[in-house]
Amino acid sequence: MTVTTIPKQSLIGQRITKRDAPEKTIGQTRYIQDMTLPGQLHAKILRSSRLHAKIISIDTAKAAALPGVHCVITAADVPEQRPIGVKKDQLPLKTDRVRSYRDEIAAVAADSPEIAAAALRLIEVVYEDLPPLTDPKLSKLPDAPRLHDAPDNVALTFAYKHGDVAEGEAESDFVIEDEFSLHFVTHCCMGVSGVIAEFEPSGNLTLYSNTQVPFLHKRDFAELLNIDPGRIRIIQPPIGGGFGSKLDIYPFEPICIYLARRTGRPVKLVFSREEEFIASPTRQPLTVTLRSGVKKDGALTFRTVRTLLDNGAYTSWGATTPFVMMQTFSSLYRVAHCDYYTEAVYTNNPYSGSFRGYGNLQATFAVEQHMDRLAELLGMDGLEFRLKNAQDRGEVTLQGLHFKSCGLKECLSVAAERSDYRQKRERHQAQQAAPGTIKRGVGMASMLHVGGGAKIYPSDGCGSILKLDDFAHVTLMTGASEIGQGSETVLAQLVCEELGIPLDAVTVINNDTDITPWDVGVHASRTTFVAGNSAIGAARKARDKILAAAAKVTNLHADQLDLRAGYIVRAEDGEALMPLAKMLRSLHFSDMAELVITSHYYEPPSKHQDKDYKGDVSAAYAWATHVVEIELDTATGIVRLDKVTAAHDVGRVINQLGIEGQIEGGIVMGQGYAITEHLMFEDGLCLNPNFRDYKLVTAPEIPEMDITFIETMDGEGPQGAKGVGEAPAICMAAAVANAIENATGVRLTSLPFTPERVYRALTEARR
């Protein structure tokens, strides 16, 4: 008798190709652009041609008469409109006033996008200009016009405090203060914004949508349309990137729905690339005034932070990024006193949304430059200074964040050591005044970010349903959406790990609210952590059921059995006892007659913060240190990134290939934020809504990368993992600023570090 033994093997930490990669590579992936429903109409939106104006009249008669046009709507045609956004401060179609160039005035549904575009050109709008407001500082002036019913044009404020900064300042040996200025950039998803809306005769609405938050949108759209949320089904086609841009409801979505309702036809509205630049959200621009103190022994004493956010014309998630910023000020390093206050102020600029890192790039830009400046004042090495103030495992910060795992010190040490940070920094500093225009610099920055979701909504959880078929093929229905981040692959791995089956035996269904259980959405670096734990929970229930049934057949205890390579094996020696598929069929095709179907809802053990923003908001926290090495030509202002040495506390690596991709992509996104990307506005008008003038980092500019994963094996994380989706973008700009200072002795506090801006800054500093 041949006995087959199967050793225990693990998929965790392996290099797994993303499951959607082959389709994407050969062009088989069907994005929303590729979808055509029978009878589908195409919609286009007419946007304001004025920055700030009264709408005197809109004449749509010629547009409506154009052959192939099915419907033209303005606000007057949709009296049922309800306001949208975080503050409900805009209507999808504007009524009597426009407040920015992107403002939606009218929309057309036609047989083709070309006809819809032609119809837009036939709409005649008469405006009466109003005074412009494009600087948030000016918006607050008493005589500034009011953009909304908001005193001083202030849309939102956030105030956070621990300790007493006055006391902190009093005990400080050194105190510094700087103003940092952060610019407009945008997400540049390859998959632009789009939606197809279709009503059934019953009045039920199906939305094919690129949203990152289908379950929240179901509720929100229901409120907007005044229908039962149960009547809305959201199906997500494959999404070509989100990065936070698809978290809110934007005017184009209800507009498309109104057109579908009026025409009784499916209506598709997909942005052009130019429209995506103009009318999709931006990263939140702001100024940060940071005042910090330190004692001679190197202990941080206090931080006073004032930030002013350019809220734009309406309020979306960008205005709420202070919620994340304050964590970096309060908790990236130990600091006994902290006072944070911010205002988001209306202007006629575009409004900002959430964007990978959610305010943390901006906060870290300020904090990590101050860490270098304070170290310099102390005459301490920047690494040593950071290590002295760094948080440790087990600590609960004064904001209430509980670091059950924490690899910050290891990140700092490893990144410094692998990059030879100290020696290079000394060497480059010494060369600042040397002849020649080519300077080298090395800069360090660290970051803290949520790594296990963030409890903002009533639940931060995710549900999973697992279905095993007669052939040991598994379907995982998860609430978590795949937006290109590779979650489908990681979730499949986690299921396979529990059930001892090959990866290609798993199908992941993750894009239909009628089928998948609830999930709060793709944000806050939560998917691997929260959806991963949910999938594991469902898989363990299936495993238990299978092993209990196998125990009966084999006369062994369930805990003497294991699942490996599609077999039920004896755990002790791996002897294959029965194919899993056969076991499943014997359950199905027996008097017991049952299928293995399980479900699990995972809610992370995080807490809602109190009204003072205190509390352990995430189930885990991610840490990272980046050391960047640059070459800067003082004659041209060109900053080139040579190398990034990154160390990330990721808890544990699930998919080595996937997480490398996440870190690499994040580094490049952070690099773009620091050096090349700048969405430019002149009097509120976007000057560069295209990829020729908006400079994304391209392949030749991508630096060498040395990435180390610090595996702190988070106790709550799925297989020990923590979320890392946002982390790698966060500390790049700060590290580049520190490297520029190391190269030139000049500290730049305004982003981006484009050649012209760097050159001007250096020239000014020399004067």
Next chain:
Amino acid sequence: MTVTTIPKQSLIGQRITKRDAPEKTIGQTRYIQDMTLPGQLHAKILRSSRLHAKIISIDTAKAAALPGVHCVITAADVPEQRPIGVKKDQLPLKTDRVRSYRDEIAAVAADSPEIAAAALRLIEVVYEDLPPLTDPKLSKLPDAPRLHDAPDNVALTFAYKHGDVAEGEAESDFVIEDEFSLHFVTHCCMGVSGVIAEFEPSGNLTLYSNTQVPFLHKRDFAELLNIDPGRIRIIQPPIGGGFGSKLDIYPFEPICIYLARRTGRPVKLVFSREEEFIASPTRQPLTVTLRSGVKKDGALTFRTVRTLLDNGAYTSWGATTPFVMMQTFSSLYRVAHCDYYTEAVYTNNPYSGSFRGYGNLQATFAVEQHMDRLAELLGMDGLEFRLKNAQDRGEVTLQGLHFKSCGLKECLSVAAERSDYRQKRERHQAQQAAPGTIKRGVGMASMLHVGGGAKIYPSDGCGSILKLDDFAHVTLMTGASEIGQGSETVLAQLVCEELGIPLDAVTVINNDTDITPWDVGVHASRTTFVAGNSAIGAARKARDKILAAAAKVTNLHADQLDLRAGYIVRAEDGEALMPLAKMLRSLHFSDMAELVITSHYYEPPSKHQDKDYKGDVSAAYAWATHVVEIELDTATGIVRLDKVTAAHDVGRVINQLGIEGQIEGGIVMGQGYAITEHLMFEDGLCLNPNFRDYKLVTAPEIPEMDITFIETMDGEGPQGAKGVGEAPAICMAAAVANAIENATGVRLTSLPFTPERVYRALTEARR
């Protein structure tokens, strides 16, 4: 304080519009014809132009060279072909021989259906004719050519026996024998056969298919393609009728898959109407020789049955219909001795599939005519004679069928009484010889059919997953497919009944093997019964979970609570305690944090029959009696149906509107089988492959109907219901034959009763 009380209300037995009716009515339903996948190619099949021939050569060069053609295949191009069908006696693409006009020789995939059709015309095939065989009696002759490796050309035999017919015949006072002849008809689904095949880069196959048995096909196609069944996903677009025609794998399906595999593109193959007539299956044609006996007291003594099935060129489900036929011979009435033997014999005719009633129309046609003949011999009234021999509740027949509920006697009595059967029959009989060519007749027939599935496969079960969202909207994921029969509506009703929610709060997902749990398929009148019980099982688990949680909140016991109209109420007085949605949210958004998701697999308590075909094969049995009234013009042979009085033991009515539709549709289908429909062949060539020459019953010919539902409240049925999908078609032809005899004194034993055939029969009888 206002107390709202909600009385207990039930949806069971209400008149509920089918859920898919509005979409179908306004043309929004997207059948496979409406589907277009990006990059999709269109396929067409070249069929034999000879009845029986050797293929000498096939030249596809010109076809392949036609611009827009992507691929041309013949058997030679697909060496991996495996045989298909019940006996695995044909290859999808025929190699060296064709055995019928529908035989598939080559196939083309092209940019459009028109190009594919043009390419077919460029394929040159050289044949060498072989002797034709179109009469099954001749096929069995020793010198007949052999169509397959089957002695005497016999494809299949079935033998069933109980008692000893010789003994039965010995104790008979009257013995009669007749030969009945049953013709070719076909399903005429409005939705013709079609499939779209698409491979992912991983090699996984998605089939968009009109099949009625997606889970069985998943397994069968895997075997055919030699891949893991887990790699096949079957998605069913809305299906425009099945009636059994979509139970087997037919050559066009693997051919379409081969084309998709070779082109790397999605390939769509949809039949034209003509092709549907020629190449989709037919109802099984056969001859029945029935010998029956009776004692003077009216007790049936024996039945000897010999049937000869025209198997056609290959073997599909039609050849297995004897399995059902024998139940009618053995068990529709009590008969102590029964001997049934059948052979299915190869010919060059088309082959038959399963078709609503599955052989039972044919068997009932013979049995119920003999019941009239025997009654006449006895001088007994037909009704009285039937009542005397009718089965009763609790009986176990000699074949082992256990009638846990049985309304046959009530069906007989009610149908007779409501139609005034006896009086009319006497009156019409008396008028047979009266002057004038217009004669009236009334005829009765009853039927027995499975009403709770049929345990043929290892399992006859169905799985369900139920998911409740935060708004008390429910998704039912069921293995059972909707093919127009209204199962979606009934399943939603059954779920609502348990959960006390409105019908529009349920979404039914029933068309994707990756999502829905296993089900054996739509056949054997099993869906309401089996899928219904499965859905109820899942709903009760959800109900239990909700009431247990509500009990904690209300300090009542779960059994003191009820769910009504979207509320949790006190059962005693209906006082509304809490909206269900609120309860669900409080479960979800709490420290417990759970969703209500349940699953259930229901396996009916039926048994596999033994090798002698004995055993209780269905969990319940349906009964019916139809009385038809006709007007017959002896001068033209035209038979017009005036009225049908039908009484059906359906266990319990779930959807009054839906079940009326099923009965009405079945009556019309049985009417067509009896009077108008005839798929005509001359030397194996179909003469009438179109709706002009193939006469479906049209609206003006539909008779008045009087339908009574006998509610026997089956103990195992969902809410007491039994399956009724096939029943109403079954006894129509027999009742019409009996009515013709009543009108004319002439008994017609060959279907159909078209004017020409009736006229000839009457003329011959007169001679």
